Amino acid sequence: MEYVVRVPAPPLDRFIDDIYCLSGVPRHRRMNVPPMPSAHLFVNLGGPVRLWDSDPSVPPAVLTDGWFMGVWTRRFLFEYPTPVRLVGVHFKPWGISPFADMPATELRNRWVPVDAVWQRSLERIRDQVGDTASAGETLRVLEAELRSRLAEAPWRGLDLVRHVGGRLETSHGAVPIGALTDAAGVSGNHLAAQFKSHVGVTPKRVARIYRFARLIVSVDALRPVDWARLAQTAGYFDQAHFSREFKQFTGHTPTDYLALRRRFPAERGFPPDSGPMPAE
Template sequence: MLTLLEDELMRRLGDAAGLGLVRHTSSVIAATSGAVAIGDLRVAAGVSSTHLAQRFKELIGVTPKRLARSYRFTATVLAINPAGPIDWGDLAGGAGYFDQAHFGHEFRAFTGLTPTRYVEVRRRFLREHPGHVLDGWPLPAD
């Protein structure tokens, strides 16, 4: 049954309008860890912003901008070493955030915590659970 379902889903996905566009655009987003201007991708693909966003929403459920934000944030959180000092300005700039305020806003949007509070919680987790299987992973945050 699972094989039949998978075959049918693959068949339907293969017929999806804009699949090539979404695959290419999402691969660029992934390769740049989200640090790419969606407008540049749209221009390179020769489509409107609306068309690109619609194809993404239909095929993967989020807009290309949201996908890029997710990739950029993930790369940033994975770059945080809670055991050492953190230069938030360098971290934000290296991830492609415009400034620390933009970085802080994105961080709160994804975690519900400020970057400083997130690191405090991570450090507490590491102290309270030494050798835990999640040691070295960015989550859990609380």
């Protein structure tokens, strides 16, 4: 598949890590996605996409247009159509807040149709992109839509969340939450309330996800992996806790995860072998 990605210009880069266009025929259609420190927007310009929550009580979905997803605290699965034509946005954990007029808790562990958040925007995007636009032009259209949607009014508490979230991002979740509240001059309850409002989860949960992300991007499936060393570097000082969280987040033990990575190596030119993985 072709994967074209770029970081948007300011001020969007305060809220968005990157926007990307994915097209072509996937080597692996069904992917298992662990919790990662981001929220998402997908605009589907191809065939239907199928989604499964790892919580078996949640019914699966078939989505044909576009959808928002907030921060996920558990894994989910999706199945690409053939061929793929998809445009996506990786928001920072707090990044959806100024674009969506709804509490972030309503997007946590959920997929919500784009038109339920941005009325009639998909029709406008589709009209501008058409069937033949290049990846670069498609990204330009989506970036312009995001820029037009960026709220101009001040967002109560968002600056605090951005500041603390930035510390969690740069430290990979290693800074104690108590130290962050002290540095910000706020109570733990106030900080947690603001994170729930703008992220959908507490800062402690965000720290856990950043810590796991640091570990998973450190795995080089082509070489022997010292799990104990990687876990300690990422901030896991209890091996049993690391093993439980790894199984919870990926659905695999570390050994089985590594075997799966080796059976299905990353596709050349595709995103790094660090997030979604083939689902058996």
